[in-house]
Amino acid sequence: xxxxxxxxxSFQRAAAAAxxxxxxxxxxxxxxxxxxxxxxxxxxxLATIALTIVIGWLFLVSGVVGLFTTFWMRTAPGFWWSLxxxxxxxxxxxxxxxxxxxxxxxxxxxxxAFFIIEGIASIMYALEHKREMSGNWGWMLVSxxxxxxxxxxxxxxxxxxxxxxxxxxxGINMVFGGSALIAMALHARKAA
Numbered sequence: 001x002x003x004x005x006x007x008x009x010s011f012q013r014a015a016a017a018a019x020x021x022x023x024x025x026x027x028x029x030x031x032x033x034x035x036x037x038x039x040x041x042x043x044x045x046l047a048t049i050a051l052t053i054v055i056g057w058l059f060l061v062s063g064v065v066g067l068f069t070t071f072w073m074r075t076a077p078g079f080w081w082s083l084x085x086x087x088x089x090x091x092x093x094x095x096x097x098x099x100x101x102x103x104x105x106x107x108x109x110x111x112x113a114f115f116i117i118e119g120i121a122s123i124m125y126a127l128e129h130k131r132e133m134s135g136n137w138g139w140m141l142v143s144x145x146x147x148x149x150x151x152x153x154x155x156x157x158x159x160x161x162x163x164x165x166x167x168x169x170x171g172i173n174m175v176f177g178g179s180a181l182i183a184m185a186l187h188a189r190k191a192a
Contacts, residue, residue: 019188026185033178040171047167056096063089105162119147143180
């Protein structure tokens with residue numbers, strides 16, 4: 001595969017044009033994230049419990065569907081592994097729904113992993129777009145750094161802050177992510 005400067009420059013122009021063509025979608029997504037993030041910040045305990053309940057239902061429904069399809073295709077290879085996976089989904093879903101506050105501690109550990117991965121991805125995204133976005137790439141970089149800081153904050157507050165930290169920190173993440181998308185969309189709108 002060739003990495004000559006002409007191909008890279010052509011790719012960068014095409015990427016910038018695509019962002020410019022769809023700036024309204026980035027703006028709408030940014031506004032939605034900003035509003036949802038503000039609600040989660042104002043009501044962090046409610047946001048934590050709601051998130052835990054939604055995830056509980058997702059596990060439960062996926063487990064039930066997995067159980068049904070496993071028995072439907074019981075002669076297929078991997079029956080026992082598929083059965084184990086379906087039962088695990090059902091059990092985890094029931095546990096999260098039965099005690100969402102306790103389940104929030106487990107979800108907090110997953111949230112730490114999410115913020116670390118999201119932070120690294122946002123930083124890499126910002127660095128990749130540094131040339132096309134001139135000064136506005138910094139917003140995405142800040143968003144990634146904030147994600148990493150949030151991961152550390154969650155970890156140091158365990159387990160006492162798990163009841164409200166998920167809602168608050170996801171809200172903060174959404175506000176910064178939404179702000180970054182809005183800044184990128186407004187820059188792309190002006191760019192040709």
